[in-house]
Amino acid sequence: MMDVLHWDGTLSAKDFRIGAVAFARKWESLNFDFPPWSWVPFPKHPWLASPEEVGYLSLEKICISGPNEEDIDQTSQTGPGEEETSCSRDEDVIDDATLVQSNQHELHYHDFHMVYSNTFKVPVLYFRAYCSDGRPLPLDEIEKELPACSSKELSKSKWTFITQEDHPYLKRPWYKLHPCGTGECMKLLFLSDTAQPKFEAVVEQYLLSWFSVVGKVVGLRIPFKMFNGC
Numbered sequence: 001m002m003d004v005l006h007w008d009g010t011l012s013a014k015d016f017r018i019g020a021v022a023f024a025r026k027w028e029s030l031n032f033d034f035p036p037w038s039w040v041p042f043p044k045h046p047w048l049a050s051p052e053e054v055g056y057l058s059l060e061k062i063c064i065s066g067p068n069e070e071d072i073d074q075t076s077q078t079g080p081g082e083e084e085t086s087c088s089r090d091e092d093v094i095d096d097a098t099l100v101q102s103n104q105h106e107l108h109y110h111d112f113h114m115v116y117s118n119t120f121k122v123p124v125l126y127f128r129a130y131c132s133d134g135r136p137l138p139l140d141e142i143e144k145e146l147p148a149c150s151s152k153e154l155s156k157s158k159w160t161f162i163t164q165e166d167h168p169y170l171k172r173p174w175y176k177l178h179p180c181g182t183g184e185c186m187k188l189l190f191l192s193d194t195a196q197p198k199f200e201a202v203v204e205q206y207l208l209s210w211f212s213v214v215g216k217v218v219g220l221r222i223p224f225k226m227f228n229g230c
Contacts (some may be wrong), residue, residue: 002131003199004197004199004202005191005196007187007190008183008187009182009184009187009188009190010120010121010186011116011121011123012121013054013116014104017053017116018203018204019123019205019206020037020056020057020114020207020208021039022203022205022208023037023211024036024058024116026208026226027077027226028029030223030225030226031226034060035059035060035061035199037057037058038057038058038059038208039057039058040056040058040113041053041055041168042056048086054116055169055203056116056169057113057114057207059112060109060111060112060113061110061111061158062110062111062112062220063108063109063110064110064145064220067101072170080224091225100115107132107224108130108131108132108141109130109131109132110127110128110129110218111127111128111130112126112127112218113127113167114165117179120179120182120184121178122175122210123179123187123210124176124178124179125175125176125177125211125215125218126176127175128227129217130140135171139164140174142175145219147218147219148216150216150217150218150219155227162177162178163175163176172178177214177218182187185213186210189209190202190205190209212227
């Protein structure tokens with residue numbers, strides 16, 4: 001059994017799978033306005049001896065509402081010593097992203113995948129956006145559709161930035177939030193918990209805590225009720 005005090009903030013592929021299942025179940029039970037995250041298994045090459053199932057979590061065909069005047073006003077009114085905790089004034093309702101219904105003339109869909117990085121041994125958020133006819137959106141167009149607070153989250157974050165590379169399973173260009181500082185951040189996050197949870201509890205809470213940070217960058221928030229019982 002691993003001691004959290006000597007943990008480096010990373011996960012094994014097996015722990016990622018356990019954490020992914022826990023996250024998806026909690027999301028589905030508490031986020032009735034959203035489609036569920038689904039585990040997408042990926043066939044292993046026959047010459048690989050690893051017994052662990054590989055795959056990723058997927059949330060697809062989401063339309064994110066763009067910045068509005070209230071978002072901009074709220075951001076501009078935040079003082080230098082204050083921290084804006086969300087894009088919305090209602091902490092119990094996710095309204096930064098909605099389902100595919102939209103009043104816009106042209107729908108832009110967003111796909112999000114949580115993928116395990118064998119290099120960094122942490123989860124990585126991959127995402128893409130595209131038009132209704134399948135044409136991909138460049139990053140500058142994606143950023144225009146994100147809530148106003150997303151760019152603020154991205155600029156103040158010390159441990160993530162957006163890059164583009166081939167999706168490790170789909171082998172097509174996707175954007176991702178680079179995971180270079182994720183392990184260190186997660187270690188500090190759980191060490192700051194005075195309750196000092198057992199490592200088994202850390203594994204189940206890991207993706208929830210991680211996504212509470214990276215989700216805001218792409219316009220997806222976790223409501224506080226998902227943290228109840230953590």
